[in-house]
Amino acid sequence: MSRVSWSEAWRRVRNVLEMSDLVLEVIDSRDPIETRNKKLEKLLDRLGKPLIIVINKADLIPMDILKEWKKYLEREYPTVFISAKNRLGTRKLIVSIKQYAPRLPVRVSVVGYPNVGKSTIINYLKGRHVAETSPVPGWTIGEQIVKAKQWLIVIDTPGVIPPEEVKDEALLIIKGAIDPSKLEDPVLPAVKLIMRIKSFNPKAFMDRYGVDSEDPMELLELVGRRRGLLLKGGKVNIRGAAIALIKDWILGKLIYYYKPGVISNA
Ligand SMILES: Nc1nc2c(ncn2[C@@H]2O[C@H](COP(=O)(O)OP(=O)(O)OP(=O)(O)O)[C@@H](O)[C@H]2O)c(=O)[nH]1
Ligand SMILES: [Mg+2]
The missing domain is CATH 1.10.1580.10 (Conserved Hypothetical Protein Ylqf; Chain: A; domain 2)
Known part of the structure; x- marks a missing residue:
């Protein structure tokens, strides 16, 4: 269903990452492993950009499991869990952005697979609806730069599309590619x-x-x-x-x- 090729989509993600001071990688609490993108994380490490993992849709799974994931992922990157839809934990996200921002004002890009809730998070940070959200994966097509607060510029991105090696249809659905x-x-x-x-x-x-x-x-x-x-x-x-x-x-x-x-x- 991708409108652009994988390499073109990846090039665009890379451009956005390069102009960011801090990156939020959004993953789905129901399947953190399959909605996490290690290639993206490796690229950020190489670029020397700080990353916060945001486990979204926290309303869908039990709190004790969320806490275990936070502890586990924090061995590698700072991690917060939130429900962007129910506005739970979102204040913690703002505190983390301030904590890990190398400078203020800060440019933060929000990346991850389609449908994980990137645009919903942008809307929360702005405090009103500025980024279109939809249950159709692949909704956001171009990047969108939003001045969310005096000190915070956020960049909404189209979801990264899974690499061609992923053939399993169940995994493609989970990665928001279908x-x-x-x-x-x-x-x-x-x-x-x-x-x-x-x-x-x-x-x-x-x-x-x-x-x-x-x-x-x-x-x-x-x-x-x-x-x-x-x-x-x-x-x-x-x-x-x-x-x-x-x-x-x-x-x-x-x-x-x-x-x-x-x-x-x-
Ligand atoms: N249950 C639950 N659903 C959420 C949450 N955040 C977002 N959603 C839903 O997930 C769907 C996708 O949200 P979007 O914000 O459009 O996701 P996106 O990552 O921007 O998607 P693309 O633009 O397709 O890459 C929508 O139906 C949202 O209502 C959440 O915290 N909990
Ligand atoms: Mg979107």
């Missing part, structure tokens, strides 16, 4: 996503839909029926069910989490 309504075949990606969600949270589907099955295709069928997604003749619209399920992940309505150390990332 807009399900544009997929020719959303069923296989939905099946892969179901398997990943189930592996971490066996209750996710019962909690969300009130139905469950060990067989992902059967689960899609049950979800479709539950949602009234039927074709003429009463058969379930499996494609529609697959899109709905992927959208629910994107909207934060399907939830899983895991503790640090459970999976690794090269």
Whole structure:
């Protein structure tokens, strides 16, 4: 679904990083490992730019798990967890920006995969709606520079797109690279996503839909029926069910989490 090539997108991210004094890397609390971008972190280290990791969507997972992630990630970078949507922990974010800013006024860029909440964070920092947000991954297209406070300039960026090596459709969805309504075949990606969600949270589907099955295709069928997604003749619209399920992940309505150390990332 990318509108620009990976190398072009990466070049643009690099340009933004170069003109920043401090960088916020936003990740999704539900899957910190897969929404973290080590390539980006390595580049920042090389450029000598300070980085704060912002675990966003903290409203979706338990506090004790958030605290474990903070402790774990802080071995490498200062880390805060926030819910930009519910405005929780956001004051801590401002304190951290001031603490790690090499100078004031400071230029802070907000980077990360699509849909992690970068634009929502910018809006919070500004105190009003200046950056468009959307549950459609890849919403922000160009960079946007916003004077959030007298001492704070923030740069909103389009999400970084995953490298071509990432082929697993479940991981592509989690990294915000897939807009399900544009997929020719959303069923296989939905099946892969179901398997990943189930592996971490066996209750996710019962909690969300009130139905469950060990067989992902059967689960899609049950979800479709539950949602009234039927074709003429009463058969379930499996494609529609697959899109709905992927959208629910994107909207934060399907939830899983895991503790640090459970999976690794090269
Ligand atoms: N539950 C929850 N949802 C959030 C939070 N912050 C943002 N969202 C939602 O996540 C979706 C994406 O938010 P955006 O701010 O548009 O994300 P983005 O990173 O700018 O996305 P792109 O512009 O596509 O790269 C929206 O539906 C937001 O409402 C949060 O703290 N909690
Ligand atoms: Mg955005």
